[in-house]
Amino acid sequence: MNRRELLQWMAVAGAASAAPRWVLASGHRASNGRHLISIFLRGAADGLTLCAPLGDARYFDARPTLALDENTALPLDGFFGLHPAAGGLKTLFDDGDLAIVHASGLASAQRSHFEAQAAMELGIDAFDLTPGDGWLGRYLAGIVPDSPLTAVALDKAVPRAMAGIDHALALGAIDEFSLQLDSRAQSALSQAYAADPLLAPTAEAALSAADALVPISDLPAGEGYPDGPLGTALADAARLILGDSGLVAAAINAGGWDHHDNQAAQIEPLLAQLGDALAAFRADLGAKWADTTIIIQTEFGRRLGENASAGTDHGHGGVMLAAGGAVNGGSIYADWPGLAPQDLSAGEDLAVTTDYRQVLAEMLARQFGVIDLVDIFPGWTPGPWQGIFDPATTASRAGVAKRHDLVAQSASRAGPASARYKQTLVLPAIPAGLLP
Amino acid sequence: MDASEFERLVRLADRITYGANRSLMQQVEALGYAGFVDQQLDHESIDDSELEGVLHAILPTLAMTPQELYDHVFEEQNFGAPQRDLLIATLIRRTFSPRQLFERMVEFWSDHFSVSATSLPVSLFKFTEDRDLIRQHAMGDFETLLQGDAASPAMLYYLDNFSNTAEGPNENYARELLELHTMGVDGGYTEGDIKEVARVFTGWSIRLPGEFLFRSFTHDWGTKQVFGQQILPTGFEEGRLVLSLLAGHPSTARHIVTKLARRFSADIPAERLVDDVTDAFVSSNGDIRETLRSLLLHPLVAESQAIKFKRPNEFASGLARALETELSQQSLSATFETLSSAGHLPFQWPAPDGYPDRREYWQSTNGLLVRFNSAAAWTEALAPQSEVLLQAAAIDGPLAQIDFLSASLRPQGLEPATRRRMLRYANTLDDAERPAALAAWLLSGPEAQWR
Numbered sequence: 001m002n003r004r005e006l007l008q009w010m011a012v013a014g015a016a017s018a019a020p021r022w023v024l025a026s027g028h029r030a031s032n033g034r035h036l037i038s039i040f041l042r043g044a045a046d047g048l049t050l051c052a053p054l055g056d057a058r059y060f061d062a063r064p065t066l067a068l069d070e071n072t073a074l075p076l077d078g079f080f081g082l083h084p085a086a087g088g089l090k091t092l093f094d095d096g097d098l099a100i101v102h103a104s105g106l107a108s109a110q111r112s113h114f115e116a117q118a119a120m121e122l123g124i125d126a127f128d129l130t131p132g133d134g135w136l137g138r139y140l141a142g143i144v145p146d147s148p149l150t151a152v153a154l155d156k157a158v159p160r161a162m163a164g165i166d167h168a169l170a171l172g173a174i175d176e177f178s179l180q181l182d183s184r185a186q187s188a189l190s191q192a193y194a195a196d197p198l199l200a201p202t203a204e205a206a207l208s209a210a211d212a213l214v215p216i217s218d219l220p221a222g223e224g225y226p227d228g229p230l231g232t233a234l235a236d237a238a239r240l241i242l243g244d245s246g247l248v249a250a251a252i253n254a255g256g257w258d259h260h261d262n263q264a265a266q267i268e269p270l271l272a273q274l275g276d277a278l279a280a281f282r283a284d285l286g287a288k289w290a291d292t293t294i295i296i297q298t299e300f301g302r303r304l305g306e307n308a309s310a311g312t313d314h315g316h317g318g319v320m321l322a323a324g325g326a327v328n329g330g331s332i333y334a335d336w337p338g339l340a341p342q343d344l345s346a347g348e349d350l351a352v353t354t355d356y357r358q359v360l361a362e363m364l365a366r367q368f369g370v371i372d373l374v375d376i377f378p379g380w381t382p383g384p385w386q387g388i389f390d391p392a393t394t395a396s397r398a399g400v401a402k403r404h405d406l407v408a409q410s411a412s413r414a415g416p417a418s419a420r421y422k423q424t425l426v427l428p429a430i431p432a433g434l435l436p
Numbered sequence: 437m438d439a440s441e442f443e444r445l446v447r448l449a450d451r452i453t454y455g456a457n458r459s460l461m462q463q464v465e466a467l468g469y470a471g472f473v474d475q476q477l478d479h480e481s482i483d484d485s486e487l488e489g490v491l492h493a494i495l496p497t498l499a500m501t502p503q504e505l506y507d508h509v510f511e512e513q514n515f516g517a518p519q520r521d522l523l524i525a526t527l528i529r530r531t532f533s534p535r536q537l538f539e540r541m542v543e544f545w546s547d548h549f550s551v552s553a554t555s556l557p558v559s560l561f562k563f564t565e566d567r568d569l570i571r572q573h574a575m576g577d578f579e580t581l582l583q584g585d586a587a588s589p590a591m592l593y594y595l596d597n598f599s600n601t602a603e604g605p606n607e608n609y610a611r612e613l614l615e616l617h618t619m620g621v622d623g624g625y626t627e628g629d630i631k632e633v634a635r636v637f638t639g640w641s642i643r644l645p646g647e648f649l650f651r652s653f654t655h656d657w658g659t660k661q662v663f664g665q666q667i668l669p670t671g672f673e674e675g676r677l678v679l680s681l682l683a684g685h686p687s688t689a690r691h692i693v694t695k696l697a698r699r700f701s702a703d704i705p706a707e708r709l710v711d712d713v714t715d716a717f718v719s720s721n722g723d724i725r726e727t728l729r730s731l732l733l734h735p736l737v738a739e740s741q742a743i744k745f746k747r748p749n750e751f752a753s754g755l756a757r758a759l760e761t762e763l764s765q766q767s768l769s770a771t772f773e774t775l776s777s778a779g780h781l782p783f784q785w786p787a788p789d790g791y792p793d794r795r796e797y798w799q800s801t802n803g804l805l806v807r808f809n810s811a812a813a814w815t816e817a818l819a820p821q822s823e824v825l826l827q828a829a830a831i832d833g834p835l836a837q838i839d840f841l842s843a844s845l846r847p848q849g850l851e852p853a854t855r856r857r858m859l860r861y862a863n864t865l866d867d868a869e870r871p872a873a874l875a876a877w878l879l880s881g882p883e884a885q886w887r
Contacts, residue, residue, distance in 0.1 A: 156779030170800035188861035196882035206801035260596040260608040308604020435763035
């Protein structure tokens with residue numbers, strides 16, 4: 001086999017193993033106009049700090065230095081309280097726009113970051129057979145991609161959750177995703193890539209996305225987002241939604257949640273950012289908030305008992321968050337397993353009583369019109385809906401502002417948020433003619 | 437030499453270096469593939485004193501002792517110096533070092549023992565770890581690297597082992613040691629083993645300005661059970677013993693060899709290749725040079741096609757090497773900008789598993805867009821200092837320019853259809869813009885993304 005044949009074979013074999021449903025059933029359904037924003041908190045966010053079980057004395061025993069202070073924690077329902085820095089989350093919760101699903105995660109414990117993230121992104125339990133595509137990818141494979149900006153990762157790469165569709169874009173940041181080529185160069189490159197079966201879909205997607213993003217990048221970023229990559233990504237997601245880009249789903253990575261030491265100081269700014277970014281996102285979206293669902297996951301929760309470094313090691317049960325105008329917020333959805341030794345997973349971690357797939361499935365079924373849920377979550381046993389998500393199969397179109405109006409209205413809005421985080425290099429003096 | 441043999445040589449040279457160019461191909465042609473591999477494996481016999489002299493002249497931190505570096509950073513308040521200078525030295529070495537395979541192995545071990553050198557303490561410790569451990573033993577033996585890494589302040593700090601004590605074990609390092617550095621996630625250890633290994637490493641800590649310190653009073657002096665074997669409480673020696681057991685474990689050999697084979701052959705390496713090279717790893721007691729020799733000369737590598745999608749750093753260094761640019765602020769900042777946009781700056785992957793080494797991750801719209809833009813911007817900006825572009829500009833006529841550029845930038849040759857497309861594009865360009873535009877097209881085109 002020569003190289004060309006080999007690449008052809010890899011392309012065919014890859015497509016077959018990665019996305020059989022894509023081949024068979026691609027594009028059989030139109031998007032219902034709603035937007036799904038999937039945020040993954042990488043590193044395993046500590047659910048017991050994000051949303052602490054203040055009504056359980058064992059929590060305070062296990063966390064002598066890390067337990068939240070019941071006097072400063074933000075009260076939710078008399079039993080749980082939010083971290084005081086998460087005021088943004090508290091506002092959304094009180095307004096009924098944020099639901100918290102506690103003691104959730106992978107049913108089978110998996111305490112490796114990489115294995116647990118992979119399982120959750122592929123939409124399986126820890127020890128199921130591994131499909132080649134992710135749960136978001138399988139959902140998106142059933143949607144007609146009627147815009148180049150249907151499926152977007154606001155990151156340098158497409159996460160595994162979105163794997164399995166050719167048209168998933170990795171945008172990085174909108175203001176950096178522009179093509180610096182003239183039309184002759186662009187068309188010559190496009191012709192060159194047409195000859196490579198593996199790379200052609202990505203090259204075409206990159207070229208057409210760059211065109212489609214031109215009007216979106218004219219829309220300035222909204223105000224009030226916290227500094228940092230999460231704020232930047234959500235500001236970009238808002239521009240895609242407000243600009244009527246055709247966005248169906250966006251994936252965002254928020255890293256830095258692995259706190260084996262000095263957790264209190266490390267988690268505080270992250271929780272503040274998370275809450276503030278979501279609050280700014282809601283304000284920015286305006287009427288479109290009603291058409292948007294945000295789902296926030298992390299690979300597992302952390303151990304109940306703190307370690308000697310004032311941090312926490314890997315645990316099991318964690319927290320999921322769902323936000324948006326059509327979420328039954330203001331409630332904590334938890335079949336609380338308790339913190340007594342016999343109630344813990346492996347005797348030391350919060351147990352999982354809600355399979356994370358139950359939450360994702362309810363979201364897809366109630367708000368995104370998905371019927372074939374077992375195809376998206378192979379091996380999952382459906383349970384009754386918990387009522388986290390309102391049925392909302394059609395988007396509320398009221399108050400939709402056109403992009404052009406928004407550009408005019410928003411002349412005073414802040415400049416591109418992403419520009420603030422660009423890394424720069426101070427170059428050393430290099431005399432001419434040293435090398436080669 | 438016939439064309440297909442020359443093409444094979446280019447392909448293999450491209451794969452084990454940061455990019456084949458005209459001068460490298462002269463060497464490879466003279467030595468043959470096996471001879472070139474031998475030469476590159478014996479890296480100390482290759483003179484890199486000119487490059488190192490230049491680096492030390494422009495980056496005085498490279499020669500500093502840990503104490504001098506510490507003072508430079510904290511007393512003289514050069515807080516960004518360790519991160520910046522190691523980054524610059526690394527980018528320059530990858531592009532310009534004559535010890536190309538050695539630099540690739542430095543990168544391999546930097547990914548394998550990944551630390552995110554984005555905070556001040558980690559970047560300070562990583563600076564000396566790179567110089568005094570990784571670069572010393574990248575071609576040496578695996579156990580030496582493993583033992584050195586476990587005791588390196590960079591890893592002790594990054595994975596929190598410096599605060600792992602008998603009173604409160606911190607499992608972070610123990611878990612990644614087993615999962616990432618040695619046995620692999622399916623290597624056959626349990627959650628219980630992780631806890632016991634964490635106990636073994638209690639007391640392994642750091643003393644400023646950047647040295648290993650064993651704190652016997654925070655060490656857990658109980659007996660431990662690791663993989664069913666009793667570890668008697670001998671203090672510091674327990675950790676040495678466990679690392680030695682891990683270095684010699686069959687799962688470790690397979691895990692390391694699989695990663696090496698993934699780097700140098702295919703995302704999913706052939707089972708037989710991994711079997712054979714694992715034998716070489718085991719029989720040489722983890723000698724990296726012998727393992728590499730077995731891998732790179734194996735028929736499944738030496739005869740294989742270019743099916744590895746280049747990572748962004750391979751693209752970026754390859755671009756600079758193909759254009760034969762000189763070392764300058766422009767070429768350095770071009771490499772930096774490309775890797776920054778592509779998310780592949782050295783030592784900045786945010787998790788302990790190191791930058792991915794699979795096409796699925798790197799083949800993204802952002803990744804290709806960065807390559808399109810970089811090739812266009814570089815060829816234009818670096819035209820005055822690129823030997824290849826200067827020579828191309830002196831040639832008359834599109835056809836002759838195409839032949840010259842393809843022979844220089846893609847020595848493995850062009851498929852006839854590619855050459856026809858190139859000619860069509862050339863006909864749309866005027867004389868002044870043609871050499872740089874055609875070079876950009878070739879270097880950001882599909883063929884140039886595989887190695």
